[in-house]
Amino acid sequence: MALVRSEGIVLKTHALGDTSRIVVVYMRDQGLTRLVAKGARKTPSRFGFALEPLSRGRYVFYYKPDRDLHLLSQADTLAPTGSRIADLARLAHAEAALELVDKLVWGEEPHAELYDLLATTLESIAAAPEASLPALTIAFELQVASLLGYRPRLDACADCGRALSPERLFSPARGGLVCDACAADGGTVRLSADALAGLALLLTRPVHEAGQYLEVRRSGEILRVVEAFLKHHFQRFQGLRSLELLRSLTTPEPVA
Ligand SMILES: [Zn+2]
DSSP states (O other): OEEEEEEEEEEEEEEETTTEEEEEEEETTTEEEEEEETTTTTOGGGGTTTTSTTOEEEEEEEEOTTOSEEEEEEEEEEEOHHHHOOSHHHHHHHHHHHHHHHHHOOTTOOOHHHHHHHHHHHHHHHHSOGGGHHHHHHHHHHHHHHHTTOOOBOSSOTTTOOOOOTTOEEETTTTEEOOHHHHTTSOOEEOOHHHHHHHHHHHHSOGGGGGGTOOHHHHHHHHHHHHHHHHHHOTTOOOOGGGHHHHHHSOOOOOO
């Protein structure tokens, strides 16, 4: 049993018995880690905001290689992100980012780049104008998928590598834009020129700039394509529950 320290972001927590809490933390040096915080429900003040979902903190715990749960020794808050977010839309987008990591990432494999992307995305969501939130979420989805090895292909046919159809046909199953011949097999969505340009920028530019690249009226169109893409390539992903409430409040744009 080794004492391990790592920075992390709390994805979710569950009650454990009457007094303790299980805290699922995505850690920069340890990947997805489940910690037992003994007495955390009896004396919550002991850990401050460090065990709250969305919080970024520094965690010290007893690591047992063959166990699924590790005993938390100490937790210090670095950024109490959840306590800075007051409005429902912002909270839904922040929770969507946590949900995406929870669904797409497996086990204790560390991925520092992905961790840093989550940390900067949560900071951006806490501070961005509300109109930028859908763009931030879509950029985060695209960039997480890319870091995990599923980058949508936009420069040549995702299936055969030949020149793209001028119709801007995106195939979620084949992982990007396709040519006319491959599009004949079906399963494609026709993107508007604006949506495709937005998609390309969201994929490559820093997440905090995402609001500059996507008009809100195009976000519904891109979000549906990106989510179809994620569903095809990540078995555990079935759409972001955190955004369902918001989606029911907005009318999607028809695909042009
Ligand atoms: Zn093709």
